[in-house]
Amino acid sequence: MNSTIVTTSRSPHGNTRKIADVIATELGAQIHAPGPEAATAVAAADLVGFGSGIYWMNFRRSLREFVASLPAGEGKDAFFFATSGFPQPPVLARYMDGMQQALEAKGFRVVGGFHCRGLDTMGPFGLIGGVNKSSPTASDLESAKAFAQHLAS
Numbered sequence: 001m002n003s004t005i006v007t008t009s010r011s012p013h014g015n016t017r018k019i020a021d022v023i024a025t026e027l028g029a030q031i032h033a034p035g036p037e038a039a040t041a042v043a044a045a046d047l048v049g050f051g052s053g054i055y056w057m058n059f060r061r062s063l064r065e066f067v068a069s070l071p072a073g074e075g076k077d078a079f080f081f082a083t084s085g086f087p088q089p090p091v092l093a094r095y096m097d098g099m100q101q102a103l104e105a106k107g108f109r110v111v112g113g114f115h116c117r118g119l120d121t122m123g124p125f126g127l128i129g130g131v132n133k134s135s136p137t138a139s140d141l142e143s144a145k146a147f148a149q150h151l152a153s
């Protein structure tokens with residue numbers, strides 16, 4: 001299976017990149033930043049992952065714009081993943097729903113989603129060294145590995 005991952009980590013902690021690296025290792029996938037090279041890789045892939053940190057309740061704009069710029073997915077398998085400072089709200093304004101909907105609207109077949117907390121040093125949190133100081137944790141990385149193994153099977 002030819003897998004590719006399109007991801008962007010904005011914070012200096014690279015939280016989402018840590019998750020991307022684990023998933024990529026399990027899938028034997030290449031990692032690309034959103035852009036023309038990534039678009040070529042997506043076109044050639046059987047399975048595509050899209051991931052970023054959550055900024056202002058959503059995936060990073062560059063990733064959302066990249067998805068919007070893609071041609072129709074034509075049933076290609078896709079998954080998404082994210083890290084965030086706080087848990088995803090249980091009902092309203094769920095961080096990851098927009099990405100799932102955008103991928104489905106493009107014609108991808110969404111086969112899974114992964115989320116965990118990430119070190120968050122935004123604004124005042126930075127004054128106390130951040131929240132979720134050790135996230136993603138070793139357990140989060142194990143969960144990401146299990147998620148990827150499930151995708152591969």
Ligand SMILES: Cc1cc2nc3c(=O)[nH]c(=O)nc-3n(C[C@H](O)[C@H](O)[C@H](O)COP(=O)(O)O)c2cc1C
Nearest residue numbers: 009010011015016053054056057083084085086118
């Ligand atoms: C400007 C800014 C906005 C953020 N907005 C949110 C948010 O709306 N919800 C949340 O849970 N975390 C939020 N965070 C925390 C990030 O989602 C978290 O640190 C994430 O793990 C960063 O991922 P990255 O290292 O891959 O960029 C925000 C962080 C920053 C700096």
